[in-house]
Amino acid sequence: MSDIIYLDNASTTFPKPESVYNFMDEFYRKNGVNAGRSSHKLSRIANDLIDDTRRELTDLVKINNKSRVVFTSSATVALNQVLNGLDWSTIKNVYVSPFEHNAIMRTLHYLNKKFDFVIHILDFNSETFELNTKALKPNLSQNMPDLVCVSHVSNVTGYILPIEQLTEILSDYNPIVILDCAQSMGLIDIDLNKLNIDYAIFAGHKTLYGPFGIAGYINNSNKVALKEFIVGGTGSDSINLNMPEVEPYMYEAGSYNIQAIAGLNAAIKWIKQTKVYFIYKKEKELTDLLVSELEQLDGIEIYIPKDRERHIGIVALNIDGYSAEDVARVLDEEFNIAVRAGHHCAPYFRDFINIYEGTVRVSLGYFNDKEQIKYLIESLENL
């Protein structure tokens, strides 16, 4: 299978750094036990790895309190946990981007059946695919935001949200801000100290280059604590029928996935060694090459932000005369190129671009190279 050109990194980055595979396998064989602080040696080693991984993660986003990292099994679960954990009696106006993922949109839709709030879509320019920062203040002041859920990097357009600018404008209203960093953490420099963000969601298996099975959120909030959502054993305080009221443990019921945590640990160490700046730089060069080559093709439409400095890694496109599914199928069958076709779990995007048949999504990772992009272009030319 090594001759497959993998351009589906927004689904999950693949391959992983060699150290991620190695350390996961090695640690799980040697030490694949249930973690615990006051138990036997192997269990304490597992626990130390969890603590170290929390530290690596907070270090990556420049905060220093490891107990603010809450691990979950996926970013979807993290978003369910955060959104269900909010006090909805105080939330009337919720803002999202037109590109939000179903991990956010379906969860909000689910909660909207129980609670009375309005979902507003932030004003994005449908030609530049960018946040209309000028319209922001007048729009927000009409319906003051209580909660804002936005992706740092869109999994459809590759747009890098100007989060500094957005949170500065939002600060007048002091809403709860959830930033979905599934497509950004590890790829884009994030300084949570400087951002007025309450919850930063991460997915181990995407731009963090770790495995499936480990994700979560960093609680950067000074507002009220989240209510419990998933409850169960914590290996501590067993006779208490309530969850122990200690962060992060009160939000982490059940056994820790120590193999996945080992993988994430190795992945963050790889990122820090390689440096976020250089990972970004390499992927940005590949992205710019991909875009400039695609723009040479006839009959192609690409859906990326106008300001290329705000664009990374992901290009959704359509080709005249072909459905997105057909393009993806032919690339797969004839050319051994892996991309995705469809709506990319972003239910509002098709209304935003007025394209109802879906798009082809090409998404890059650190381990792609220029030859692969040239091969993709040749393949598209020979469709």
Place this chain on the structure above:
Amino acid sequence: MSDIIYLDNASTTFPKPESVYNFMDEFYRKNGVNAGRSSHKLSRIANDLIDDTRRELTDLVKINNKSRVVFTSSATVALNQVLNGLDWSTIKNVYVSPFEHNAIMRTLHYLNKKFDFVIHILDFNSETFELNTKALKPNLSQNMPDLVCVSHVSNVTGYILPIEQLTEILSDYNPIVILDCAQSMGLIDIDLNKLNIDYAIFAGHKTLYGPFGIAGYINNSNKVALKEFIVGGTGSDSINLNMPEVEPYMYEAGSYNIQAIAGLNAAIKWIKQTKVYFIYKKEKELTDLLVSELEQLDGIEIYIPKDRERHIGIVALNIDGYSAEDVARVLDEEFNIAVRAGHHCAPYFRDFINIYEGTVRVSLGYFNDKEQIKYLIESLENL
């Protein structure tokens, strides 16, 4: 670390069969992508592995509809999903055993704050540690059961619940029955066709000898469908803001943990090759040896069922003059033996046995041997 005697298999079985480590590592390196039915080759291979694992699992419990397997990331999440998914307006009386795990007890306690129901403890004999089947009918008829949540094998006493007998008696009342098979599936022969059970919970990393990160439930119910609990992207039907109404996908939001599923796949194949009967037989012989040796020791109390045919794998104990924590600590520090001390996430057990300081739990797995048990006994003698 290979010189550690691991007797903490009820927390997680360790080590795993060699094929589990090998296949996980191999599959994840070659094919570690996001699954999908109508996508590129690697994605379809991942999807086929998921389907095959569902089939292996249903085959193990002798049913034939693979779409009734719902994967979650842990048995805790599975129990949260099932319990939160029930229609609580129709549930007034809930029955549990005195040994239930906090994955059940804390979840019921959490739901009890929202919904009006009563938790009853099934009548167990505090000397034999066994279900009092004679008292069952009179007790149940006083408060007719709407929901029964019980562990197939107790993670504290190693008691094998007479589930055939229990479900037969329960059938007069037609309650919803949730059987927690975390400590039994793969170790004890289960035929879901013959049991009046609605949801059989499994944990990949325990008696199924798979890894952390994959668990779930088998929906064996003909009653109403569960409501959604965790929602999000499903890689299908993206423009629908509701979850697709197709089992099992409507209950499986987010990316599949393909590495863990690969591990579970290899694990079930190993179980079927080794045969459940022989795994049980080997563990039973070790259990009987452990019990008979422990019974020779002075000043020891063990908390196991009187009928030894209903006992497997797990022995909780206390030694006169030592706290459980001290015994576990000395075994760890002086003798390199890994056991657990505490309440084992079973909040009602201490009231049941009137021991408030916890117990030491020794728990066996397929890869333990007689020499290890003899070494444990010698170590306890030299405490």
